[in-house]
Amino acid sequence: DTGVSQDPRHKITKRGQNVTFRCDPISEHNRLYWYRQTLGQGPEFLTYFQNEAQLEKSRLLSDRFSAERPKGSFSTLEIQRTEQGDSAMYLCASSRDSLMNTEAFFGQGTRLTVV
Amino acid sequence: SQQGEEDPQALSIQEGENATMNCSYKTSINNLQWYRQNSGRGLVHLILIRSNEREKHSGRLRVTLDTSKKSSSLLITASRAADTASYFCATPGGKLIFGQGTELSVKP
Secondary structure (H helix, E strand, O other), X not given: OOOOEEEOOEEEEOOOOXXXXXXXXXXXXXXXXXXXXXXXXXXXXXXXXXXXXXXXXXXXXXXXXXXXXXXXXXXXXXXXXXXXXXXXXXXXXXXXXXXXXXXXXXXXXXXXXXX | OOOOEEEOOEEEEEOOOXXXXXXXXXXXXXXXXXXXXXXXXXXXXXXXXXXXXXXXXXXXXXXXXXXOOOEEEEEEOOOOHHHOEEEEEEEEOOOXXXXXXXXXXXXX
16 A cells, blocks of 8 residues: 555553654655644644655644654654643645645544543 | 635435535635545545636536635535545645534435
8 A cells, every 4th residue: 555654543642751653655745744633623734844844834833743754755743741632633644746736645643642 | 723614514414315515715725625534534535626617526526616705515416324424625725724524424
């Protein structure tokens, strides 16, 4: 399967711990996006990359959150000092080009539960 | 902030009936995209309609776009239980901005 892959699928962590999620986009896609989704809501944009450059970060992305895409391929999203409010589904997506021209492909998400 | 707003928030129909979901947005767009999300899963792209298109079909899906009213609709004809999901419209800039979605339940 050559779709967007996210790891892990589920993560339970204690409040205050750090967590890191990984996203592997479709190989020829140069754009990669991170979203957060809570129950009953639409996905909220967090950040996106074109190749290795982080082009935009949402104001939702506090300084506890950091994302990287070091070689323009896979990306990681780290949350430091997790809080219960961080519990959500974290979705990664990729696109081969600007979304003005094409669609995004989403992974299955990583469900984070902070206890 | 969310650009698109779907209406209704929830819709329950019987198999075989048609389902219509509406989306309103605020700013001018290059295209509008519809996605489906099964419970607890990622989103799947359904259809992209460009600002110079009024209507687009894909299988049992029909999407319309009215840029003068800043609105779009998604029609699913002859619905099936497998169509049960949440449906989102999204408008692109550098990223997609999603509405809160319409939760569709199709009862067998």
